Amino acid sequence: MVEAAGLRFLPEIPGSRTFVAHFVADFPQSLAIPDGMEKHAFNFERFLADKIPVHAANLQHALQEFPSDAIVADSAFFGTLPMLLGPRAKCLPDHAAVRIK
Secondary structure, three states: OOHHHOOOOOOOOOOOOOOHHHHHHHOHHHHHOOOOHHHHHHHHHHHHHHHHHHHHHHHHHHHHHOOOOEEEEEOOOOOOHHHHOOOHHHOOOEEEEEOOO
């Protein structure tokens, strides 16, 4: 589908395990937590926050393969956060976080 749109697909670093199916396999107990704040907190920490280093590494890998002037990321993608830390000259290209319905 990506290539059919004329875009280049760059796979994640092997072993990244960032897809929802991996999350459910790695944390089956998440399915037993009742809906509510506790479940949201667990999922946020385990699925989003814990994966920041992996997402950042995947993004760095992609930027080595395809240098970019800008990054457009979903508002729930936190792989750009580590790139915002440090001197401005070493930070990421211009970026925008968007929510797509």
